[in-house]
Amino acid sequence: MAKLNLNRQPMPEQDHKERARNFKEVTLGYSLETALAEAERCIICPKPACVKGCPVNVPIPDFIKALRENDLPGAAKALKSKNNLPSICGRVCPQESQCEALCVVGKKGAPIAIGRLERYVGDWELRRMEENPSVPAKPTPTGKRVAVVGAGPSGLTAAADLARLGHSVTIFEALHKPGGVLIYGIPEFRLPKSIVGAEVDYVRSLGVEIVVDSVIGRTVTVDELLDEEGFDVVFLGTGAGLPNFMGIPGENLNGVYSANEFLTRANLMKAYAFPEADTPIKRSKRVAVVGGGNVAMDAVRTALRLGAEEASIVYRRSEEELPARREEFEHAKDEGIVFRFLTNPVEILGDKGWVVGMKCLEMELGEPDASGRRRPVIKPGSEFVLDVDAVIMAIGTSPNPLVTRTTRGLELNRHGTVVADPETGKSSKDKVWAGGDIVTGAATVISAMGAGKRAALSIHEFLMMEPRINADRSG
């Protein structure tokens, strides 16, 4: 056996100085040569640990094996057997805490770059589909109608799987563009919108109808979809899109935004191209983003690209607890983002209605809390004022209550998430399934996708039982 190569193939990137001022994708992707070389490092474990780390159990060694045999169609097929959105997941999944965390090679050196290989194969497949748009074989129609609420990863996945099984599927999306967080939240420099667009086109090519501008709970309710509009079942994939604020004084000043507002303006509404695109965004000079997750990283790096002189992260715990993906943290640091760890805002200061500063306290780490992380406690007498002209709150989101409040008999958890069977996605309400962030609270693309897949299966079983029940009734 050849000697194990302990180093992974480096990912080519845009120069960090240059990219800090543009919205083009940061990482450039492997070439075929580097992808093959990286695939070569995999030892194709007979009992692959990595697969267990994957929330949807992608047969990782199978796709890597096919790749290194230069059988790209085979690699794509293996990947897509479990993952509908490999180009997207290859870019945004937290592989370092999932598949790659369990990689056997990782015990000795760098784990196999599974995510990068996934991206390579996913992109190859997208290009192939673009060059060779084959109309997917039409399954025999079952005559059943499914309404999917929300066109994020969970809704798109459930819709695609159900359409392939012959059901007639309509997605209702509140915004003017499908994609959910992938389109309004995650920036172009991390996930090009053309990729999301291609995946959405593929879902449409399966016969799924996507109706935008449809706010369920307002335009039509879930009960009306079932009782009046002729749908047999409803899948809820409405996400956790309601932004939280800290509840500190000054939060409504001009110049304070939720990360969702900031990112929606920049991404969905293309405000980075203002005034070519109509939606404005402030090009603030000194921007503080409160929070430490992926959302905070996306917001702060967007602020930098919009021309901020200083864009900083204000996070009340330390670097070790930072929930953002390591790669995003490293990229942000390289680009010149300032990190203020162990810092907690207590008030936003204003002058004539506009933000002029943020009063903060320094923290130290105390005893571990319920989450097992050391709880930050206030360092006495440490108050100081940060000189900022914009503050972005990225401290989490809650489920959007529009649907849940207007649906009869839908059981909710304390935090407003929908109670659903983790195996099937079935909710407490007859004929209603749910999956993704609306069930788990803000989580990941891959878990939302997995939930969509499981729900599709369960819905299919339910729908295929239906005719017999109906026949019994009529008989």
Next chain:
Amino acid sequence: MYRILEREDLTDTIHVFKIDAPAVAKRAKPGQFVILRVAEDGERIPLTIADFDRKAGTITVVFMEVGKTTMQMAKLGVGDSLANFAGPLGLPTEVEKFGRVVVVGGGFGVATTYPIARAMKEAGNEVITIMGARTKDLLIWEDMMRSASHELIVCTDDGSYGRKGLVTAPLKEMLEDDCRIDRVVAIGPAIMMKFVALTSQPFGVPTVVSLNPLMVDGTGLCGACRVSVDGVTKFACVDGPDFDGHKVDWDLLLARQKIFVEEEKISLEHWRHHESCECSKAKA
């Protein structure tokens, strides 16, 4: 795409569009609004529903040309389409039999009081409408408002028509004359609503206002629309747009409406420049 079926120009800058939007019309109620985009790459703007026809599947909106998007929209005519039109959004205005209801409308906000006045009347209330505008030429929908009310009082700031003065003057008189008023509903510019609320507050008459902060999505996603009511932050697009006028932090609303004034000017300039280029290109 949402086709424009009818267009009427109320003044040089205030226009009425009847839009083909059956899904919105089906469940629209007085007090709700829509979010629309005129074209691809356009911004999302909220407009209150001024009328709806469930059978015909149409929604009527009234808008004034104030910036790029509304000016661009004003260039459209019958047969043209809007790119997006989502609704009905927000909670409907509470309509029940209160007794005597005074409806106050200012500027092109008058149009949006129309379905409310009509619904209040249908619910068995005595409806007194006070409508105002800066000058006679800016008065809109007088006849429609008359038909939707038991009594109509018209004011102009400059006295060119009806009573001279602000809408708050007749309201104050009514309140002082002790003619029992059970509810006030005010829709118009924020500053007008603020003064209506301040006028009715000492008399303790419940006063509902329809707030018009900046919005992006209109679904509770962004919080751009946050307002403070009774010291609590609310998202106007999902918790409102109607709120208790006596509890609204008006200064906050007025300040937040101005966040993008500079950008709005840039956008308009850019568009005008672009338009003139397009014309010269077309001619060449």
